[in-house]
Amino acid sequence: MEDVKAYIESGILELYVLGDISATEKAQVEEMAAKHPEIVAEIAEIERSMELYAEEHAIEPSEHLRSRVLNNLLVNLGDDNTFSKAVTHQDDDNVVALPIARVTSFYKYAFAACLTLLLISVYGLVNLYSKLQDSNTQLTALQADKLRMANQVSLRDNELQVYRDTAFKVLKLKGTAKTPAATMVLAWNTVSKKVMVDMPGMKLPQHDQKHQYQLWALVNGKPVDMGVFDLPKADTAGIKEMKAIAYAQGFAVTLEPNGGSINPTMDQMVVIGTF
Incomplete structure (x- = not known):
């Protein structure tokens, strides 16, 4: 009984009614129908259902189309391709030909998706390039700071070397009566001069842009030019x-x-010191 039920549910009876099975399968269905009344009843029910469906959805064709369809059914009941051609080429207004799906829409959507991905990629690259530029700027600034610190350390090392070297004599110059708060320290190497x-x-004291400070060495009571210098900037480190x-x-x-000047301006003296 289970085999009969499975045979009915296999769908072969629907194909039998449509005539879309081989001769061997048709003979097998007829043999099973002869043995089992349930199969005969099922075949009848399928035929009745198809007739009801056909009547409910029937469209009155033109005489020209009717004859072509009938001829095609006589030649091959299951030839759907021939029937489709007949529907496509009919001229009757009651039969509507189904439009062929356009495959070009797929390419349109694919192109739009590719374009969107391209724009996203370009935006990402621009953003990445901007971040790299910022990183390079920061790296350059860090390198400049590192170089400045290295120079300051080098100057500090030179300064300490001066004070460590016993050949240097350190002299503190004190302010004059005109500039009592002024001070300056220098070191003189008696060996290297x-x-x-x-x-x-x-x-x-601060001075204007038209003036500079000038150092003088006192040799046997006479001033000797030792060069000019400006006041150091706030971040100046080291010795001159x-x-x-x-x-x-x-x-x-x-x-x-x-x-x-060739000779010092005595009333403009700011600091002095002797050994």
């Missing part, structure tokens, strides 16, 4: 090397016009 001025440690001298009894600083 170098004179080094402590720039960050100096405290001298002036002109060399083999012998000096002391040093002094005066305020002179830019470029210095």
Whole structure:
């Protein structure tokens, strides 16, 4: 009984009614129908259902189409392709030909998707490039800071070396009556004859852009030019090397016009010191 039920549910009876089975399968269905009344009843029910469906959805064709359809059914009841051609080429207004699906819409959607992905990729690349530029800017700034720190450390090392070297004599120049708060420290190497001025440690009065400070060495009571210098900037570190001298009894600083003077302006002296 179960085999009969499975045979009915297999769908072969519907194909039998439509005539869309081979001769061998048709003979098998007829053999099963002869043995089992349930199959005969099922075949009848299928035929009745198809007739009802056909009547409910029937469309009155033109005489021209009717004859072509009948001829096609006589030749091959299951030839759906021939029937489709007949429907496509009919001229009757009661029969509507189904439109062929356009495959070009797929390419339109695919192109739109590709274009969207391209725009997203371009935006991502621009954003990445901007971040790389920012990173390069930051890296350049860090490298500049590193170089500045290295220079400051180097200057500090040179400054410490001056104070460690016993060949250097350190002299503190004090302010005059005109500038009592002024001070400056220099170191003079009696062997190499170098004179080094402590720039960050100096405290001298501010001056205008038309003047500079000039260092003088006192040799047997006479001033000797040792070069000019400006007040250090806030971030200046290290020491400044002036002109060399083999012998000096002391040093002094005066305020002179830019470029210095041949002789010191005595009333513009700001600091002085002797050994």
